[in-house]
Amino acid sequence: MGIVLSGSTTTLVKAQPLEDSGSRVREGMFVIIKTKDRRELLGRVVSIVHYHEFFEEGDIWSEARQKGEDIPLNVARRYTTVHIELLGELKGGSIFSISQPPFPGDPIYPLSQQDIEKIYGQGSEELLREFNFKPTATPFGTIYGYEDLPAVLNINNITMHMAILGITGSGKSNTTGYLLEQLSRLNSSVYPAVPVIIIDANGDYIDYTLPENRKEVKSYSMIKRFVFPKSSAVIRHEENIDILTIDLNVFNERELSELVIAYYKRGNLEGAEQQVSLLHNVLASREFHEYAKEKGAEYAGSQAGIDFNSVFSDNLVSKYLDEDSELKKVYHSATIGAVKRALSVFHEDIVKSSCIIPYDYSGATLNVDLIDEMTKPRSPGMVIIDFSSDGATGIYPEVKQFVVYYILKLLYNKFVEYKTRIDQKERLLLFVIEEAQNYAPNKSKYPVGFSVAKDILATIATQGRKFGLSLCLVTQRPSFVDPIVMSMVNTFIIHRVSPEDVKFVETVTGGLPPFISKKLTLLERGLAVLAGQMNRFGFPLLVKIPARRVEHSIGRVRIFEEGDENA
Numbered sequence: 116m117g118i119v120l121s122g123s124t125t126t127l128v129k130a131q132p133l134e135d136s137g138s139r140v141r142e143g144m145f146v147i148i149k150t151k152d153r154r155e156l157l158g159r160v161v162s163i164v165h166y167h168e169f170f171e172e173g174d175i176w177s178e179a180r181q182k183g184e185d186i187p188l189n190v191a192r193r194y195t196t197v198h199i200e201l202l203g204e205l206k207g208g209s210i211f212s213i214s215q216p217p218f219p220g221d222p223i224y225p226l227s228q229q230d231i232e233k234i235y236g237q238g239s240e241e242l243l244r245e246f247n248f249k250p251t252a253t254p255f256g257t258i259y260g261y262e263d264l265p266a267v268l269n270i271n272n273i274t275m276h277m278a279i280l281g282i283t284g285s286g287k288s289n290t291t292g293y294l295l296e297q298l299s300r301l302n303s304s305v306y307p308a309v310p311v312i313i314i315d316a317n318g319d320y321i322d323y324t325l326p327e328n329r330k331e332v333k334s335y336s337m338i339k340r341f342v343f344p345k346s347s348a349v350i351r352h353e354e355n356i357d358i359l360t361i362d363l364n365v366f367n368e369r370e371l372s373e374l375v376i377a378y379y380k381r382g383n384l385e386g387a388e389q390q391v392s393l394l395h396n397v398l399a400s401r402e403f404h405e406y407a408k409e410k411g412a413e414y415a416g417s418q419a420g421i422d423f424n425s426v427f428s429d430n431l432v433s434k435y436l437d438e439d440s441e442l443k444k445v446y447h448s449a450t451i452g453a454v455k456r457a458l459s460v461f462h463e464d465i466v467k468s469s470c471i472i473p474y475d476y477s478g479a480t481l482n483v484d485l486i487d488e489m490t491k492p493r494s495p496g497m498v499i500i501d502f503s504s505d506g507a508t509g510i511y512p513e514v515k516q517f518v519v520y521y522i523l524k525l526l527y528n529k530f531v532e533y534k535t536r537i538d539q540k541e542r543l544l545l546f547v548i549e550e551a552q553n554y555a556p557n558k559s560k561y562p563v564g565f566s567v568a569k570d571i572l573a574t575i576a577t578q579g580r581k582f583g584l585s586l587c588l589v590t591q592r593p594s595f596v597d598p599i600v601m602s603m604v605n606t607f608i609i610h611r612v613s614p615e616d617v618k619f620v621e622t623v624t625g626g627l628p629p630f631i632s633k634k635l636t637l638l639e640r641g642l643a644v645l646a647g648q649m650n651r652f653g654f655p656l657l658v659k660i661p662a663r664r665v666e667h668s669i670g671r672v673r674i675f676e677e678g679d680e681n682a
């Protein structure tokens with residue numbers, strides 16, 4: 116498609132496209148240069164400049180142009196120059212750095228299937244066959260400029276963390292849906308699909324629960340959509356829903372105490388040590404356990420335990436504080452009063468208003484058994500937590516943060532346990548969190564400021580991938596997400612971002628080629644940058660993402676009916 120010109124170096128090649136391929140050459144596309152000494156150099160077109168001798172600034176035709184007179188255009192010197200950034204030399208399935216520039220006259224070719232196979236380290240056929248043992252890779256859209264060459268995501272690196280970034284309307288939900296669809300067709304005998312839990316902010320993925328759409332994600336043995344007990348989805352008796360209730364028994368006494376006080380104090384535990392200590396002492400005391408058991412809050416099957424679901428759904432701690440006069444001698448009345456207020460807020464929001472604490476542990480639907488079930492390698496599950504106005508009607512943002520916190524904690528505990536059990540080591544799960552800035556907010560930039568989920572999210576971001584737990588953070592404002600959490604992400608799918616986010620994106624990705632950085636605010640819908648460790652190509656790529664197979668339809672308001680004049 117072109118010829119190398121004089122003056123090329125080991126980093127930048129100047130080239131001239133062949134006449135018939137001029138329109139095929141596009142900025143951002145990858146090319147191969149075959150040198151006289153039989154090397155194959157991989158490069159990326161970074162600029163295309165057209166020259167025309169009769170259109171130079173201040174040339175002899177200036178006046179003629181000014182007057183609109185005809186200029187003999189076809190006798191002028193016209194040419195196009197293409198600049199290609201050199202990335203590496205393809206050799207034996209690997210990419211090496213380049214120590215000798217190409218020669219003037221060396222031919223330039225578009226990327227072929229064979230080149231792609233070399234870059235991916237093996238033939239595509241082999242790539243697919245690999246799936247028979249372990250899920251290792253999935254095609255993910257096509258390389259920009261090549262309709263038939265796939266970009267590929269390494270799935271054995273799924274225990275990496277990902278982020279899908281982009282402003283509203285840039286195509287994040289489409290990409291997330293497409294990712295879920297690709298992860299559901301791994302063709303692997305061990306994991307036919309990657310188990311996934313999704314915090315679905317706008318109900319964009321609930322269509323996967325519809326029987327007619329199941330074929331698109333058929334490798335999932337179980338697909339559940341959880342909605343809040345008093346949501347409109349429940350009131351309207353929508354089909355294919357599960358009621359979201361949780362199990363407080365995943366927390367220990369200390370964690371519960373911190374949680375209740377942090378929830379009350381909007382995340383700030385500073386100066387609340389006495390309150391946490393009081394609540395902890397009560398929850399852990401023999402006297403309280405006996406009191407709770409007397410009130411019927413026994414954890415059946417466990418020797419010593421009490422059931423925290425019963426304890427909190429009955430607000431037993433508060434009642435106990437009223438009755439126990441001994442505590443009044445040890446703690447200041449202001450501390451007792453603050454703890455009671457904290458318990459009352461927790462009871463009001465989490466128990467009474469959102470109704471997500473069942474009367475006892477056996478009533479929890481989103482619990483350890485579900486995680487066990489959905490992460491079984493041969494029968495993976497997809498769980499959608501519907502946070503849309505339909506599935507979480509009237510639910511406060513703090514309660515949503517609490518639910519995300521609960522799920523993170525549940526997953527963390529369970530995966531630490533899997534890791535210590537020889538027969539469970541292969542378990543894995545991807546937790547997709549939409550509007551991630553609401554759960555791990557960057558305090559200095561985002562006014563939400565507080566989230567109970569932030570610390571555990573940071574812990575999982577730091578440690579989760581060691582035991583098979585991956586995060587996929589989806590956000591329209593990457594710089595609103597806690598930088599510690601973001602710095603743990605190592606694979607990025609970046610749609611169009613706002614200019615204020617460009618610097619932040621460059622920092623968290625560890626630097627992007629200047630050509631890609633320049634494009635970040637200009638990417639058209641459906642075009643994204645793929646960068647990081649799961650990108651099998653090795654260099655940040657522009658990827659064309661196809662439309663997801665199952666579109667979001669449930670709950671969409673139709674303004675026009677088919678047949679309407681304006682439809």
Ligand SMILES: Nc1ncnc2c1ncn2[C@@H]1O[C@H](COP(=O)(O)OP(=O)(O)OP(=O)(O)O)[C@@H](O)[C@H]1O
Binds near residue numbers: 281283288591641662
């Ligand atoms: N690759 C694509 N191919 C075809 N249509 C697309 C593609 N990406 C997005 N769209 C369409 O563009 C519209 C907006 O996309 P999408 O909802 O994914 O954006 P978003 O970034 O998630 O926006 P928001 O943050 O508001 O949810 C949708 O109607 C979607 O179907």
